[in-house]
Amino acid sequence: MSIQYCLRKIAIIVFITFLILCQSVYAQEENQPKGKTYLTAGFGVMEVFNIGLDLENNNSQFGFKVGGLVADGETLFSLTGDYSYYFAGNSKRTNNRTWFGKTGLQYFSDKADTFHEKAAYLFARVGKRFYFSSKAGVKIDLGMGFRIHHYEYYKQRPLIDFDFPVMPGMGISFFYRI
Numbered sequence: 432m433s434i435q436y437c438l439r440k441i442a443i444i445v446f447i448t449f450l451i452l453c454q455s456v457y458a459q460e461e462n463q464p465k466g467k468t469y470l471t472a473g474f475g476v477m478e479v480f481n482i483g484l485d486l487e488n489n490n491s492q493f494g495f496k497v498g499g500l501v502a503d504g505e506t507l508f509s510l511t512g513d514y515s516y517y518f519a520g521n522s523k524r525t526n527n528r529t530w531f532g533k534t535g536l537q538y539f540s541d542k543a544d545t546f547h548e549k550a551a552y553l554f555a556r557v558g559k560r561f562y563f564s565s566k567a568g569v570k571i572d573l574g575m576g577f578r579i580h581h582y583e584y585y586k587q588r589p590l591i592d593f594d595f596p597v598m599p600g601m602g603i604s605f606f607y608r609i
Contacts, residue, residue, distance in 0.1 A: 471496065473604025477539050477552065477576060479507050485606065490517040490528055494535075505543040512536050513554075524562040532557050533572055548583045552576035554600050566608040576600045 469485040471494070481498030491514070498509040513535030520529035533556045541548045558572025576598040 468609050469606040471604045471606045475602025478509050508540040510538045522562045524565050529560050546585045551580035570604050573601045
């Protein structure tokens with residue numbers, strides 16, 4: 432049994448456990464009428480340039496983002512679903528907490544004439560949001576992504592082949608509450 436196989440299984444177990452915990456926290460907050468919807472736009476490692484929608488209920492937030500980039504004959508595409516829990520800090524402009532932990536699942540595709548690569552990652556990050564006003568601001572996060580699926584096709588093998596089962600993750604996104 433390889434180390435990569437063991438890491439993949441551990442990451443899946445941790446992710447499922449975290450989702451169960453998130454669901455119980457969200458269920459406890461469900462009866463409190465503080466739902467907010469945010470439009471987002473940002474850039475990140477693996478998310479590339481992206482737009483999205485975040486649904487917040489008190490300290491819990493669910494998000495969905497679509498990203499892409501076309502450059503020099505190469506097309507990058509990403510889909511991300513995430514859950515954030517805001518646990519500390521306060522903003523001078525709102526009553527919202529600012530520090531958060533975030534986990535989620537991400538699909539990533541990189542395609543060109545000579546290759547096509549697809550991967551799925553479970554990720555965990557920590558970050559902070561900064562408000563410009565009571566409705567708008569920026570979020571910055573940093574963490575790690577653990578690859579759970581990988582497919583690659585090459586017409587011609589590259590001279591150097593990078594294979595990263597664990598990727599650093601970081602992102603910056605602007606948000607606006609609608």
